[in-house]
Amino acid sequence: MIGVGVVGYGYWGPNLARAVSETDTCAIAAIADASDAALQRAHKRHPTARLLSDWRDLVADLRVDAVMVATPVSTHFDIALAALQNGKHVLVEKPIAESSVQASILVEEAARRGLTLMVDHTFVYTGAVQSIHDMIASGSIGDVYYYDSTRINLGLFQRDVNVLWDLAVHDLAILDFILPAQPVAVSASGAGHVPGSPENMAQLTIFFAGGAIGHLNVNWLAPVKIRQTLIGGSRRMIVYDDLQASEKVKVYDRGINLADDAQNIQKLMVSYRMGDMWAPQISVKEALLTETEHFIQCINSKERPATDGGSGLRVVEMLEAASRSMKQRGQPVDLVKLRRVS
Amino acid sequence: MIGVGVVGYGYWGPNLARAVSETDTCAIAAIADASDAALQRAHKRHPTARLLSDWRDLVADLRVDAVMVATPVSTHFDIALAALQNGKHVLVEKPIAESSVQASILVEEAARRGLTLMVDHTFVYTGAVQSIHDMIASGSIGDVYYYDSTRINLGLFQRDVNVLWDLAVHDLAILDFILPAQPVAVSASGAGHVPGSPENMAQLTIFFAGGAIGHLNVNWLAPVKIRQTLIGGSRRMIVYDDLQASEKVKVYDRGINLADDAQNIQKLMVSYRMGDMWAPQISVKEALLTETEHFIQCINSKERPATDGGSGLRVVEMLEAASRSMKQRGQPVDLVKLRRVS
């Protein structure tokens, strides 16, 4: 039985703690939060957990084998690093850190100590994304042409990070999981409507080696909530709507057929394929439970998590590059050069 | 009674001809198309119209007071210019021409001759866009923060122009009509999936003077058809879904309230306003009828069309700039400099 300590009992921490308490292979050992009110709420739900106002006490606690970090992004690095240095396995809320430099250090520290470092890219553990991953991996989608996602709603404005770090991070995590191709460049544009605050809406294009393209549209200031992703492939196309109660993933046997005319490449004909639509039954198991079980199993078996520190690092690299592009009205940023430099 | 000649009786021409025949103030005088089959179809619907296989005969026909051009984009300039030079008023399908240079020549020719030159930016004449225009003009939306549009479907791939010229043109026309602000720069990215063909999907950002931003997502290779536009303002927000049979335009009393703290600008608080939604009853009159009547009335009264040659020119300038940006992975293109140069 793995003892888990949760740092941060604000918005997301209670969900992590609940998932731990519903998983057989682990249990809540301690909860840390600087706020007394948060600790009182924690006590009502987890009466046997040790309550701490300083996370430093939690990462040093002997009953804690693994630490889950659900604090503001700016504190991820310090807490995760200290936890690793105390020999704890670590799960960090997304994004894994404020910068790729920080993320790299965490990855190295975990590797050196043989500890499990995982980032909480929750969507990767949903039945919907798992089924999309499997369809792409099996070849049933064909070559992936594009991933086009709209992730918008009203609120919650954040003061310290722009909307890319809050919303686009989900799509970058999904892309890192489902697409084998390497991202090579990004272009982003956006705008802020609150004086002195970061951009609250943005559009991000990611260019992949091989020609696939990712388009992300994120917005904190939209009148309605939309979570819709289209994936176009040479064989089939997918519409993934996370807000649908059922049929979240629809697969369309639609697309174009190219009839080469060997004699005259100029006369390449495009015809359309309008076939059936199909909505596979997908697992409705809660993502956070799947993820928690996966974390514990990786700790026990030493296997590599689906969303390990490396994926956390790659996502942060793209967020950094996108933020830089956004400052220059879409000026493209080359990810390959960046990586070479670093 | 204005005699109208229609050039091009393929996909769009029949719609224009029908609209003319349903308008009291004008009548079909002649129809030109190089295809015999097209002319036969024209004859069944318009048995009294003169049928011509060469548009040159139509623009010279004395019974023709006004010419409607519904041919491929690459021919717009020659036909429209010849019609103007023959003293005819002209309505050109969108986009008005292949280049801003061509569009400028048409605008100047019409001005010099005192003829009406209008571009068929059809959406401008829908009840939905008219009501959005009026809400913005009346101040009920407040400052416009953004216009974010998704216009995607499967087909029809075009060989000669990229998807921006086919689909984004609609949104650029709407923006030109509803937004008083001046566009200052664009960034676009896209991809083509048919070897040797232009880009079939693209994302376009338009930066406006004053901070408003336009985001357009267009795609010929999407499994589903979407026509959805969000408009965010400081007072209210709009969702315009052109595929809805009713309630195409929904107005949300939602947004953010900024509570300045005079003493500490850093502590600017953002709160959310989640008020009612309201769907105004909008006119269901067919846009093409409204547009045709407007064209005839502008001819008769010498008033300036809502979508005059100038709006056609501005839209083509943005398409040119966007296509250039798209070739360079989002590299921003400054519209103000462009205009100064030209």
Add this chain to the structure above:
Amino acid sequence: MIGVGVVGYGYWGPNLARAVSETDTCAIAAIADASDAALQRAHKRHPTARLLSDWRDLVADLRVDAVMVATPVSTHFDIALAALQNGKHVLVEKPIAESSVQASILVEEAARRGLTLMVDHTFVYTGAVQSIHDMIASGSIGDVYYYDSTRINLGLFQRDVNVLWDLAVHDLAILDFILPAQPVAVSASGAGHVPGSPENMAQLTIFFAGGAIGHLNVNWLAPVKIRQTLIGGSRRMIVYDDLQASEKVKVYDRGINLADDAQNIQKLMVSYRMGDMWAPQISVKEALLTETEHFIQCINSKERPATDGGSGLRVVEMLEAASRSMKQRGQPVDLVKLRRVS
């Protein structure tokens, strides 16, 4: 080439006339309407058709081989009977007549003279209903448990017939086409909200031999338009939404599985099957064209129409029985007895 005469050029007649003009095997010979304005509109669209203000002249016209009747229900019988007596084939708008007595006389008259008598149950000729018919016929739905349809909208109130005769008639026609089972009884209830007018909303239950049940909900006074039908079967279930632009027909691999426990019938276990959903690509050919071609082919080949006079009669029998039940707050009416009596 069959010469067709259209009687009634109000709401539906123009659609029939257009369908005729778009079908190769027939042509409009004459159009009759008592209204001059209607005849003028007819002339614009069908300049070569003979125009008549009295339908008696049309049914006697030698150029007319077949008559399409699109007049108020109360006149269907007289016009159709006269047309048959003049040796014309007849297509009558739904419902075929005001009463089952009238419908029977038409059926007999057509049979005696060897003429084609068809009722315009348009929905039967849609790609959606054809595909549902085929799925049921092939056994892929299993035993049909129920047909549950909601067909509501605002307007158009009629003075002479209640809402069942205007809206439920569509579902009764579909049921007559897709279900092999015999209806045995009906129960209907409804209400009228306009003093002195017939019921504007109603609910109708049809009991079929073998246990299937039909539930129809029709309403002229609904704020929104709904055209949604659920069909439950032992193997699969269907949702048919006629207002969807695509995926009108969705097939669900869902239902219940019964695990008999031979020893204890009381312990019959019900388990649920939640499988995939599948939307077959269906024909998008206009129903009215399919129907017109079918009518002409039946005339030429003497084959029996899918919606012959007999189906028109059966539908009217159910409408009569339902109207009677509705007068008595749902008191069931036995259709088998009715048929025996008549």
Add this chain to the structure above:
Amino acid sequence: MIGVGVVGYGYWGPNLARAVSETDTCAIAAIADASDAALQRAHKRHPTARLLSDWRDLVADLRVDAVMVATPVSTHFDIALAALQNGKHVLVEKPIAESSVQASILVEEAARRGLTLMVDHTFVYTGAVQSIHDMIASGSIGDVYYYDSTRINLGLFQRDVNVLWDLAVHDLAILDFILPAQPVAVSASGAGHVPGSPENMAQLTIFFAGGAIGHLNVNWLAPVKIRQTLIGGSRRMIVYDDLQASEKVKVYDRGINLADDAQNIQKLMVSYRMGDMWAPQISVKEALLTETEHFIQCINSKERPATDGGSGLRVVEMLEAASRSMKQRGQPVDLVKLRRVS
């Protein structure tokens, strides 16, 4: 602080217990369930509650001031009666009892002892139904013409009661709350598709004094989940879709206008009003919390609950009458006579 005992910790009991624990004015004192597994689950969530395997011990427990009954319907009467006889206030899950005779006894017992008896008609406490109630009460809907509800989904089949008792009960409870008119008769029809089991789909019509009509369509064997209610009034109409995340309640300024022609009542003209739609912002507070607070407040203040025993009784009367009608294929059952007899 009111001590609450919850009887039954299966599907619904945990929700009631949670609501109690989140309400300041009461606390969980005891939980009873015959199943050990259920009690273990209860212990994890409510570690300080007394756990009992026999409900008789709970209703006798001195720390318990009020009892919430969440057991199968067939046990409601015995448990609720025993609780009242032990001087406890009682909240019973819907329906309040198996028969109107039982319900009457509970109502009388509570009245005689001056105890609060409330039925858990949860929907009455939602923001949506509260706002609909208020709109009707304020006259903004005008005369209510009809209430038309579709409440269908797949599962959960019950062995002991037909689908009316499981699903229609919600609409009957809502109707009892929002409509001042008296129900006078019902007609119901339905069918069962599992041999030996009660009806799993049904249609129910309720006739109200004054002409309003209620139409309920309920089904356990539908491929999709629908929770949609239309309410038609003389001034406005409502669409209430409980599955929408936002805009659950939409108000349409639509309907008919009657232009009396004093001289000729036969020529009463109907015109249509197609005005705006409006979605009021409604409270998103969880219904169960509102309900629990209301229960405690009624206990403390002796005020009459919005869903008192009387409403529980009236709903059961309608369920009994509807079940009887359903056995006779829609034969109407007169509720006024029934009441006079009893």
